[in-house]
Amino acid sequence: MEQHLKIDLHMHSTVSDGTDTPEEILARVREAGIALFAVTDHDAVKAGRIIPPLLAEGDPAFLTGAEFSCRDEEGKYHILGYGYDPDAEPIRKLVETGHGLRMNKVQARLDFLKKEFGFAFPEKELNWLFAQDNPGKPHIANLMVRLGYAETKEQAIKDFINRIHFRNEYVRPEQAIQSILGGGGIPVLAHPSYGDGDQLILGAEMEKRLQRLMEFGLQGVEAFYSGFTPRIRGELLSFAERLGLYVTAGSDYHGKNKLIDLGDTGLDEAAAWPEGLRRFLNDTEKKQKKHEI
Amino acid sequence: MTIELKGRIDSNNASQVEKSILAQLEGKSREAVVLDAAALEYISSAGLRIILRIKKNCPDLRIVNVNSEVYEILDMTGFTEMMTVEKAYRVVTLDGCEEIGRGANGSIYRIDQDNVIKVYNNADALADIQHEREVAKLALILGIPTAISYDVVRVGDSYGSVFELLNARSFSKILAEEPEKMDFCVQEYVKMLKKIHETQVPAGKLPDMKETALSWARFMQDHLPGEAGKKLLALIEAVPHDDHMIHGDYHTKNLMLQNDEVLIIDMDTLAVGHPIFELASMFNSLVGYSELDHETIKRFQGFDYETGRRFWHRSLSAYLGTNCETKIREVEDKARVLGYTRMIRRSIRRKGLENEKTRAEIALWKEELLALLEKTDTLLFSLNELEIDAEEDRLQEVQAFVDEHLEAADCPVKAQMQIAVAVEEIFVNIASYAYVPEKGKAKVRVEVSDEPVSVTITFVDHGIPYDPVAREDPDVTLPASQRDIGGLGIFMTKQIMDDVAYEYKDGQNILTLKKRL
Secondary structure, three states: OOOOOOEEOOEOOOOOOOOOOHHHHHHHHHHOOOOEEEEOOEOOOOHHHHHHHHOOOOOOEEEEEEEEEEEEOOEEEEEEEEOOOOOOHHHHHHHHHHHHHHHHHHHHHHHHHHHHHOOOOOHHHHHHHHHOOOOOHHHHHHHHHHOOOOOOHHHHHHHHHHHOOOOOOOOOHHHHHHHHHHOOOEEEEOOHHHOOOOOOOOHHHHHHHHHHHHHHOOOEEEEEEOOOOHHHHHHHHHHHHHHOOEEEEEOOEOHHHOOOOOOOOOOOOOOOOOHHHHHHHHHHHHHHHHHHO | OEEEEEEEEOOOOHHHHHHHHHHHHOOOOOOOOEEEEEEEEEEOHHHHHHHHHHHHHOOOOEEEEEOHHHHHHHHHOOHHHHOEEEEOOEEOOOOOOEEEEEOOOEEEEEOOOOEEEEEEOOOOOHHHHHHHHHHHHHHHHOOOOOOOOOEEEEEOOEEEEEEEOOOEEEHHHHHHHOHHHHHHHHHHHHHHHHHHHOOEOOOOOOOEHHHHHHHHHHHHOOOOOHHHHHHHHHHHHOOOOOOEEEOOOOOOOOEEEEOOEEEEOOHHHOEEOOHHHHHHHHHHHHOHHHOOOOHHHHHHHOOOHHHHHHHHHHHHHHHHOOOOHHHHHHHHHHHHHHHHHHHHHHHHHHHOOOOHHHHHHHHHHHHHHHHHHHHOOOOOOOOOEEEEEOOHHHHHHHHHHHHHHHHHOOOOHHHHHHHHHHHHHHHHHHHHHHOOOOOOEEEEEEEEEOOOOEEEEEEEEOOOOOOOOOOOOOOOOOOHHHOOOOOHHHHHHHHHOOEEEEEEEOOEEEEEEEEEO
């Protein structure tokens, strides 16, 4: 029987919507005995700059990562980028675009809340909000609860924040994929069967989606994911094998925000690993070495 | 611990739902956690992930009352393979529905022209329903025509399983409404019974009826005098293991005529064992339960006590393949030993000894049982009739069958050998000519009578009409070269037997051989 190291290539820090700072994440990764990890904040690469200087001899291996929210006429996608050079121009631009869209959205939501419901946000709170790396609905909702506009975060989102519908302004999947490739990284579709987190895409529909994204340059699928059943995992692994895609494993750990354990990916360290995963680990290792040189 | 899921669960409220579930689980045992999805309308993948996380913490997690849309999602995503997921059951009322059958564990009602529903007596019947589905499938695979339920529904506080049964009538109903069809009913009832008893069951698939009967006998130890109790146990213990199927509740309400096809239903009592166990339960339902109060059978089967008795007697006669009253009586007595045992135990356990009628019944059955135990030395019996493919290589089985009866009658060796010659001649003749070029069956019936001690062997086939007796005897005084080749065999048979008679009746060749022993 093979015995592999523990890996987790999908987790969020306070740079996006996780509750652990990159430093805290590193501490937890060490504690969990994970040998290889990537922090994949939404539309942000900051953790990739913070963590490497903190790594000491004997620490787990670190891979740069990010999770980009994308959309097109066919649906919504979360696309992971791994092993890119954080200083590369295409990546910087992609993050900026994503961040810019996000900030515009926050502003639009605040305007809407003020106009529609008369909720005013004091200067101090606004400064805090915009100082966040990646503010979104949860941050606004937290503020609303703090200011007494809503009872709970969930109520704030459901009754107020979600009332506004935006004109579509988003990053397209080909944009994200091309930028990741341009930055020397590997684009991987996150939790493929769940779309952007709330859908269910299986069978022929899934295959069609993968083939379309592969035309844009997609190279892998996150077949091992904390929220997948063995059946879903099996389906993705067979697609990966047939289409020659990389396979990755991630938990989607968010700290206290979601009850997912670090390292819970459904990957069995004692079982034989699929070829796509072994190939991914080999190729990213080479990439990492190249960046270091 | 039951937790209710309500409305929609998607990314908007998933974390809230998860927190609420975790709060409910706080400090409680993680065993036997049930998610009740009766009010759950929709679940997105955000909700599925919650279920997966709870499952990781509560390994025995079950989800119940799942509507069909949600069930489909859970099924597609493989959740149904990881945990127990029970569908929400359609609710059916039985107002105005006719009861068409009744078995040990439930009653059968017709809900519309094409469908019937079996309602189980006990409230927590899902395991029983599952069991019955499995054994019915097994029976069907093994060649027994039966109906398999396609849906489970909620009926009051219990469950029902739904079967398609088009235009079906039970044999009880036919006997009650058209008594002139008695012959047909007996014939089909016995045909199905034989089919069941000829069916071999792979080891371990069905319970062993002998074990069940032994448990009755053990129960009876407190209710019978010491010697009688011991004898009862010994009689059952002496019944050899038998891996052939028995239905276990084979009465006329469980046999259905659907168009021209006969179906057996109510399969939950299916078991393996010696046919005597089957005969015992047949006796009970057709006669035994109604021996004291003749109205009982009317309430249960719809026909009267006399009809029940006659049907039982004629079925037993056809099943054994004999008209010999002594033999029929003998086997009936063996069946009654087990039948009374079962009824006494059942009455004591169900009603206790509190009411007068039950007390009187138990007293009657016990009296009969004690008298029977007195004179019974074995519960085994043999059939007088063998139905077999009319093919030459089955001859040995036919010979063995005939020998068994001759030996039991202490037939002298010489006569036994002579009879074997005659049996070979006749059977090979049928195998060679009756059905050519097709194939068919032959029945061989052996009956031994006491006064004078004689054996009667009857061969029946439904092939080409042929009367071997009418053939002129060959002239055996001629030299061998001038003799007719055929006809010697039947000539020998006539020499060996005391009487050879042929009859063509109802499309059958019936050849009867008699010999005094």
